[in-house]
Amino acid sequence: MSPVVPHPSRGADTADHAEVSAPAFVGRERELAVLDHALAQPPAVVLLEGEAGIGKSRLLREHVATGRLGALVATCPPFQESLTLGPIVDAVRQSRAADHLPGMPVSPLVGVLRPLFPEWSDLLPPQPGPLDDPKASRHRIFSALAELIGHLRVRVLVVEDVHWADRATLEFLLFLVSRRQPPLGLVVSYRPEDVPDGSLLLRLSSRLPAGWSQVRLTLPPLDVAATAGLVSSMLGGERVSDEFAGFLHDRTDGIPLAIEESVRLLRQRDDVLRHDGEWIRRSLDELAVPPTVRDSVLERAQRLGPAARRAIEAAAVLAEPAEERLIAEVAGLDPAGSRAALAEAVRSGLLADDDRGRLTFRHALVGRAVYDALTGVDQRRLHGRAGAALERREPRPVVQLSRHFQAARQIGKWCTYAEQAADHAAASGDHTTAVTLLVRPLATAPVPAPAAVQLAVKLATAAAARREPVDDLHHAAIRTLRDVLGRGDLAPREQADIRNPLGRLLLQAGEFEQAHAELSRAVPDLAHDPVEAARAMTYLGYPLQGPWPAAVHLGWLERAARVAPGVGTPVDRLALTADRAAALLALGQEAGWTVAAELPATVTDADERRELARGLANIAYVATGWGRYADAEARLATATELVGLTGYTRLQATVLAIEAQLDWYTGRWAGLAERVTDLVAAADLETSGSLEPFLVDGLLHAAAGSPRRAEQRFRSLLSDAPADSIAALPVTPAAALAALRLDAGDVAGAAAVTDEPMRTIVTKQMWVWASDLARIRLDVLLAAGRNAEAAELLAAYEEGLGDVDAPASRAALLTCRAAVLAAQGEALGAAAGYA
Ligand SMILES: Nc1ncnc2c1ncn2[C@@H]1O[C@H](COP(=O)(O)OP(=O)(O)OP(=O)(O)O)[C@@H](O)[C@H]1O
Ligand SMILES: [Mg+2]
Structure with missing residues (x-):
């Protein structure tokens, strides 16, 4: 579609239309050179900072227009959420990638982009099956999008207004930066004052991987000379007096947008006139320049005819580049009237057309000023019309529709x-x-x-x-x-x-x-919904934290056992069985092994494979706690195999983590420290499902004589681990921490860290988890001379374990018994205990 009217910069400049030209690019030689230089040596990140209207977008436009490098320009819209990765997706869409898609050698992976580009479904490979884990699916989308961008031969990715970027877009940028190939220039522009606290953007500026160079470019205001140049270019190249330039510079703080708006306003008011081929203006004393861009804009909007005003109001409500027809429809203008009205709005310099013939405000602040000046009633009415008009599009722009109908109430x-x-x-x-x-x-x-x-x-x-x-x-x-x-x-x-x-x-x-x-x-x-009912009961059966004794959890698991068989799909049943087995085993119930044995040995369906792998990994974890290492190993082996078949990254991390813990307990320490270091580096304690690497890392440090590092690990496990993790009973890190405190002679400190976990074990009667804790707790009590309590603990431990077949507990119980006997001075008994 062709532009509705000539662009002002290209337009004829006549005295009858209060027209001015768009400003020529002034100043910024240094900044352009810095940009050129940085992007000539990829991989590089350029952080382009500056307040609203200072000229970030203009600088980038001028740079891109030099056309030396293939640039893809994305812009983040000023709404709290856009469509996932919307800015990048839009940029790819506008790059007319579809024209090249048919012959493009894309991998099957690119099929995951179908939901993002519904209009290209025929051109993209089939969509691969879903992944279990949001992180993994996002990673897959990122890889696919990066691949597509690679095919477009993008050398520079510009992302404008990243202070408004959605999280996924920022994560995508971090993802790109984590790869060095192909070498890319990444330019992000933003207003530092609008960057939300804790934005991922900060990571882009502070934690760049090796190999990337970084340039931070902060745009200053224009000086008086550049101001003069800008004004002059708007007024047909006539010289502008130093005095007038100084006056405008003063009123606008040298912000290009404000200078530009002021000149347009002065011109529209006929405060600056062309007379006999020369620009003349009123005396400076007579000139009043509004203090803010907003006021200038509003005054300029008032000067438009009624139809043009309705058009810009509609454009302000739409807030995104829109075709003439859409604006006319929202404004309620007939086609003939709308053409003239939009032409007037473009001539006034409030609206401009982009390279696809869509109209938008020349600057977001201008649109915002017009929008804010509407009454609430008008805003609602226009949003309603915008919604109605956009609803007829295919595919429906659901995020915009949601926003318009929200505002329309x-x-x-x-x-x-x-x-x-x-x-x-x-x-x-x-x-x-x-x-x-x-x-x-x-x-x-x-x-x-x-x-x-x-x-x-x-x-x-x-x-x-x-x-x-x-x-x-x-x-x-x-x-x-x-x-x-x-x-x-x-x-x-x-x-x-x-x-x-x-x-x-x-x-x-x-x-x-x-x-x-x-x-x-x-x-x-x-x-x-019996599946959900059984699931809820199984959750209630999990002996996570909370004050309930084992009997309460067991009661729920028994109810779940009555409901679960025969409900739902095979995957549902598999998941319920695996979870119930793990919960029973966590409660120290031998019955858990019987339930675990109900799990199929092999499955072929992808979802069933995932559930079986997850279930076996959990059971292996609990089996490790029991000290039934062979049982743990067998299950981990199957889980590993299944994960290999399905490729679920998150689950793979879990399996490796449990394996590391098992290796620690079984004394297979060769190479363990390196593996654990890698696992820790790949995980994030607060969000990770697998805490074992953090624990084993601490234990290895303790064993290697670095108690400080070890203590740090244990403390952060106790304070930061997610509350619902299966390993959330903070028993092992607490025990390990207490051992370090006791070694350091800090009996009271050691007692304090074991108080709470010991109470949990006692209330919940979860004695199979007590192996590490009971031993150290007993030493602490004895060291503190609390011998009677120590004897009580031993008795409770013995009784609590009953005859459960948990080798780790048996061994721990023997050690405890020997320690108590030794403390009671029964030397003979003690010797027998240790034997
Ligand atoms: N160096 C310059 N020479 C001439 N005109 C300029 C210059 N810098 C900016 N302008 C003009 O000033 C206006 C505002 O600039 P621009 O849109 O680039 O600001 P911005 O920093 O991107 O603001 P925002 O943060 O709101 O996006 C534009 O109309 C632009 O053409
Ligand atoms: Mg901008």
């Missing part, structure tokens, strides 16, 4: 599109965006009951699938679900559908008592 449609946008985000592994999209309508609008339940269940599911540490968004999700439950118009079964996943979120947040309360309230009303 059309709650039903808002929910519909927020949900679709969330589905889309979740399908690309971006659960954070999904949660953000779903929380908003539920938290701020009176959503009617059936829709609210549907959104709430989706919200809970997406929140539970996130891999970020428990954060504000996690708590916001919990609060929102509670509010939905509190509204009083939900049927019991609807409540149960929400309470069940809410319980899991609470577990993740370490709110054990509340988690149990929600899960146990859900169970009786989950009859319509």
